[in-house]
Amino acid sequence: ELKVEQNPLFLSMQEGKNYTIYCNYSTTSDRLYWYRQDPGKSLESLFVLLSNGAVKQEGRLMASLDTKARLSTLHITAAVHDLSATYFCAVDIYLTSGTYKYIFGTGTRLKVLA
Amino acid sequence: SQTIHQWPATLVQPVGSPLSLECTVEGTSNPNLYWYRQAAGRGLQLLFYSVGIGQISSEVPQNLSASRPQDRQFILSSKKLLLSDSGFYLCAWSVGLAGDTQYFGPGTRLTVL
Numbered sequence: 380e381l382k383v384e385q386n387p388l389f390l391s392m393q394e395g396k397n398y399t400i401y402c403n404y405s406t407t408s409d410r411l412y413w414y415r416q417d418p419g420k421s422l423e424s425l426f427v428l429l430s431n432g433a434v435k436q437e438g439r440l441m442a443s444l445d446t447k448a449r450l451s452t453l454h455i456t457a458a459v460h461d462l463s464a465t466y467f468c469a470v471d472i473y474l475t476s477g478t479y480k481y482i483f484g485t486g487t488r489l490k491v492l493a
Numbered sequence: 494s495q496t497i498h499q500w501p502a503t504l505v506q507p508v509g510s511p512l513s514l515e516c517t518v519e520g521t522s523n524p525n526l527y528w529y530r531q532a533a534g535r536g537l538q539l540l541f542y543s544v545g546i547g548q549i550s551s552e553v554p555q556n557l558s559a560s561r562p563q564d565r566q567f568i569l570s571s572k573k574l575l576l577s578d579s580g581f582y583l584c585a586w587s588v589g590l591a592g593d594t595q596y597f598g599p600g601t602r603l604t605v606l
Binding site for chain 1 (some may be wrong): 537
């Protein structure tokens with residue numbers, strides 16, 4: 380059974396600090412997706428990582444992918460309150476119907492304290 | 494540009510009542526469509542996905558069903574709601590190619606009393 384695990388599940392950090400969220404998955408997929416969900420809202424796509432060694436950066440967030448270790452990281456640099464949200468990683472699985480379905484991690488709830 | 498709509502935004506229903514949630518996508522053709530449920534404070538559970546009109550695949554056996562009567566319309570239904578059906582229902586679409594991310598609708602918050 381395909382598993383996508385994130386840690387930590389909850390993260391409370393001070394503004395200005397750095398931290399990393401980890402996403403481990405059990406499939407051989409070389410594509411990994413990161414999403415952000417604000418409280419009470421829907422999911423928003425953050426990053427799409429398409430190959431081993433891929434690195435994407437947007438503002439204070441940087442995502443990377445190591446397909447050999449089946450690990451992706453989301454690094455937060457100098458956190459600010461606006462980054463408070465729940466972050467999900469996901470992998471895709473190719474289906475015989477010719478499309479893909481997505482398996483999501485458990486989510487990491489990030490709270491940045493002033 | 495593409496837009497995805499869901500309605501209603503919020504719904505409170507008694508146990509045993511029927512359900513119909515609608516999702517429509519604009520600005521794209523033949524999208525792959527997905528229904529997810531998110532229980533409070535939890536992750537996403539894939540319920541159904543569809544690759545075309547009338548083509549529905551179910552991921553979890555339950556009292557819910559889905560239909561796709563038009564290319565860009567996806568409907569989630571139930572004949573009799575259970576308390577456990579409460580949650581945040583999200584519709585999403587993708588192009589259906591490797592490396593294509595999913596785009597999510599605003600969601601419907603369902604409370605079954």
